[in-house]
Amino acid sequence: MRIRLDIAYDGTHFRGWARQPGLRTVQETLEAAIGRVLGGETRLVVAGRTDAGVHATGQVAHVDLDDAQRARLLAGRSRGTAGEAADPVAALAARLTGVVGAYSDVVVTRSAAAAPGFDARFSAVWRRYEYRIADSVAGYDPLERHRTTSVRARLDAATMDAAARSLIGLHDFAAYCKPREEATTIRTLLEFDWHRDAHGVLVANVKADAFCHSMVRALVGACVAVGEGRLDLEDIVEIRDARERVPEVKVLAARGLTLTEVGYPADDLLDQRAEQTRARRALP
Amino acid sequence: MRIRLDIAYDGTHFRGWARQPGLRTVQETLEAAIGRVLGGETRLVVAGRTDAGVHATGQVAHVDLDDAQRARLLAGRSRGTAGEAADPVAALAARLTGVVGAYSDVVVTRSAAAAPGFDARFSAVWRRYEYRIADSVAGYDPLERHRTTSVRARLDAATMDAAARSLIGLHDFAAYCKPREEATTIRTLLEFDWHRDAHGVLVANVKADAFCHSMVRALVGACVAVGEGRLDLEDIVEIRDARERVPEVKVLAARGLTLTEVGYPADDLLDQRAEQTRARRALP
Secondary structure (H helix, E strand, O other), rough: EEEEEEEEHHHHHHHOOOOOOOOOOOOHHHHHHHHHHHHOOOOOOOOOOOOOOOOOEEEEEEOOHHHHHHHHHHHHOOOOOOOOOOOOOHHHHHHHHHHHOOOOOOEEEEEEEEOOOOOOOOOEEEEEEEEEEEOOOOHHHHHHHHOOEEEEOOOOHHHHHHHHHHHHEEEEOOOHOOOOEEEEEEEEEEEEEEEEEEOEEEEEEEEEOEEEOOOHHHHHHHHHHHOOOOOOOHHHHHHHHHOOOOOOOOOOOOOHHHEEEEEOOOOHHHHHHHHHHOOOOOOO | OEEEEEEEHHHHHHOOOOOOOOOHHHHHHHHHHHHHHOOOOOOOOEEEOOOOOOOOEEEEEEEEOOHHHHHHHHOOOOOOOOOOOOOOHHHHHHHHHHHHHHOOOOOEEEEOOOOOOOOOOOOOOOEEEEEEEEEHHHHOHHHHHHEEEEEOOOOHHHHHHHHHHHHOOEEHHHHHHHOOHHHHHHEEEEEEEEEOOOOOEEEEEEEEEOOOOOOOHHHHHHHHHHHHOOOHHHHHHHHHHHHOOOOOOOOOOOOHHEEEEEOOOHHHHHHHHHHHHHHHOOOO
């Protein structure tokens, strides 16, 4: 029995998503919570393996329950919020929140039976991230400081937006990734744009089929270099096409980055999608 | 020379606005920062003396500088954000932020010369607060946990909104205040309503000429009692008009409360307003 979990976390005090011996991670915290509620051992599979300090409001994972866990799930009543759904699968989210606490830095916001063929990682069609930068004291909101990077230079939002849009498409993003052995750096960047919110904070919207390591933070770093006037608009496409990392492009701090949404195909297309994802990406 | 300061803070780790011996307060933290930048002793006068744990995005204070401080202010250059205004008064906000740190839990977002007759406390025409409640796990956002109260019961937002609106007007709010010797509890509640935001979080908008002690937290507590079905809609007006505190109305937690805005009259009406405020409020 496979369960889909929607998850939100403040990454500040986590060493990222993925289990690491002796370190506090989101995966380890949630697997322990599931163990407390349903017993046994579980292993979460996640859509986006976020780095240390990165946040999520729309993370998605799945977990496969064994028969004993399934029996406990169906027998259990919500010990969480009164008035939550009577469906025991839907009530799991509130039970897990009861274990970690309503004011915890990680919360399961929704639990549901996964559709046949659903895989949180391999079914995902796209991931969306947000990156927030305050570039004036007027935008320094202490209540948002956990998820906002502040910079001293005043940035040119219009130029940064143009720079972002110029990078969109199917490309080799090796210049904007930390390389990993044997892993392709070819990705389809679907959306990339900047705007200022009502408080003047610069917000990047970044959406791709998938991201390689540090890719969002390098892409926003490239735009900041343009916004500060250290790089020209054309430079960042040239850097991309040279496929080599350059020192002008800084990987920005994790604190500004939040995984906000993961896209999946309609239920009847799930199997097909997982096959496509497992095939290696290539440029045409 | 009088300076107006606009201030934002995460109240979680402060014992409120007002100085208290040996405790960390917003007033003490900012007065110390001003001392480090301009020397001397200063005393801030504030629009809303928030309690321990209460936040602000739109707090307003003023400070009167002596001649030595004024000379230091005008001589100083911004050591803060590059590209901030060259005006030394406007640059004070960035200099103070340089002292407390860009990721501090308190920030001065704006500094400006006060108009003649301006008094942060006595010129204020109204104060606006926001109160946030998550009543389902779907609304538990760890990135917003510092400023959101969570409750276990699912609340009826439409009834709470009706309850809130029924309290608006010039009334004696003794039933919804912690009494203080010799202080009137007559206030004009100008706006009070509830809505759910995009994430399903219940948000109260509360605006009054001024608030007595614990008034916002008691008013939202009364609405929650209605939203849970513990009180009827008519009860809360009856409670108000009986002018006696009742145990059914809980004073909700500080963490959900944020001072968002303070209203002032146009500059040429400032003197007149301060006089009106100093006169004792009375029911007609």
